[in-house]
Amino acid sequence: MKRIVIALGGNALGNNPKEQLEHVNQAAPAMVNLIKLGYEIIISHGNGPQVGMLEKAINMSANLDSSIPHVQLPECTAMSQGYIGYHLQNAILRELRKQGMPWNVATVVTQVEVAADDPAFQNPTKPIGSFYTQEDAEKMISENPSLVYREDSGRGYRQMVASPKPIDIVESKSILNLLDNEFIVIACGGGGIPVVKHGDGDYEGALAVIDKDISSAKLAELVEADYFFILTAVDRVAIRFGQLDQLDLDTLTVAQAKVYAEQGEFAPGSMLPKIEAAIEFASSQKGRKAVIASLENAPLVFDGKSGTIITL
Ligand SMILES: Nc1ncnc2c1ncn2[C@@H]1O[C@H](COP(=O)(O)OP(=O)(O)O)[C@@H](O)[C@H]1O
Numbered sequence: 384m385k386r387i388v389i390a391l392g393g394n395a396l397g398n399n400p401k402e403q404l405e406h407v408n409q410a411a412p413a414m415v416n417l418i419k420l421g422y423e424i425i426i427s428h429g430n431g432p433q434v435g436m437l438e439k440a441i442n443m444s445a446n447l448d449s450s451i452p453h454v455q456l457p458e459c460t461a462m463s464q465g466y467i468g469y470h471l472q473n474a475i476l477r478e479l480r481k482q483g484m485p486w487n488v489a490t491v492v493t494q495v496e497v498a499a500d501d502p503a504f505q506n507p508t509k510p511i512g513s514f515y516t517q518e519d520a521e522k523m524i525s526e527n528p529s530l531v532y533r534e535d536s537g538r539g540y541r542q543m544v545a546s547p548k549p550i551d552i553v554e555s556k557s558i559l560n561l562l563d564n565e566f567i568v569i570a571c572g573g574g575g576i577p578v579v580k581h582g583d584g585d586y587e588g589a590l591a592v593i594d595k596d597i598s599s600a601k602l603a604e605l606v607e608a609d610y611f612f613i614l615t616a617v618d619r620v621a622i623r624f625g626q627l628d629q630l631d632l633d634t635l636t637v638a639q640a641k642v643y644a645e646q647g648e649f650a651p652g653s654m655l656p657k658i659e660a661a662i663e664f665a666s667s668q669k670g671r672k673a674v675i676a677s678l679e680n681a682p683l684v685f686d687g688k689s690g691t692i693i694t695l
């Protein structure tokens with residue numbers, strides 16, 4: 384049976400529980416339809432806005448009320464996996480029931496190993512949380528100089544955190560076992576909880592947020608996927624993005640994508656990791672297709688009528 388990995392963008396999931404429910408409910412029928420067509424699906428998702436919201440909400444409360452503990456990024460990613468997985472698995476289960484399909488759904492709390500000496504720990508590039516004006520961002524930096532805020536794809540200023548490269552999916556055996564037993568698996572949420580492996584085999588959480596597109600490419604490799612859909616907030620990858628002469632692309636070869644990436648066409652921390660993940664997947668084996676498209680138009684995307692297709 385052919386396998387499809389679907390990576391859902393954290394920004395495309397909306398800014399609050401109500402919006403998130405609407406977005407996953409809208410996408411669920413199209414995902415279940417893929418199962419009807421004979422594919423196995425594996426779902427991953429981002430958590431940029433959500434992990435930032437959790438981290439800020441809990442730590443601001445902890446600053447005001449000593450009975451509330453401070454929490455760090457790995458715990459916040461774990462929470463975001465539960466929060467997003469809960470909505471996703473319910474939306475898919477409801478759709479499966481409606482269609483009388485006997486599949487099960489499971490969200491796997493997934494840890495992803497990173498290297499303790501990854502240089503990314505010294506150079507924060509992953510945008511998390513809400514978008515702010517430059518003035519608000521400068522105010523927050525003056526209150527806490529250890530924070531980094533930078534502009535994110537013309538959408539405003541966001542907090543930047545370290546984003547080390549994923550090395551290995553700790554729960555890979557559980558994911559494969561669930562797939563072999565007819566489960567729709569939701570895994571690697573928020574790129575996975577970043578962990579460093581110690582000599583004794585124990586894992587320790589790392590202060591970072593892994594890019595979910597790069598982790599999803601690892602997930603696609605693990606499950607030997609045939610297709611890799613990266614669903615975000617734009618219909619297609621563009622060159623000259625945001626300019627008057629923006630050009631949306633229907634197709635992109637790996638070679639073209641590399642050239643455009645070198646020319647700086649894709650914003651770091653947003654479109655660039657999607658392109659890198661698509662290149663990694665499409666290059667790994669001839670015939671593999673990666674598609675970057677919008678979550679909102681998921682039915683059209685799975686029908687081949689929207690999105691940018693990246694092939695070797
Ligand atoms: N060249 C480009 N083509 C299309 N979108 C781009 C490009 N460069 C930057 N972007 C921006 O990247 C965003 C996708 O990244 P992001 O919001 O981080 O994704 P996610 O949905 O995974 O959270 C798009 O919505 C768009 O605003």
Ligand SMILES: NC(=O)OP(=O)(O)O
Pocket residue numbers: 391392393394428429430431432573574592593594595596
């Ligand atoms: N963790 C992560 O990559 O999240 P986004 O897709 O929301 O940026």
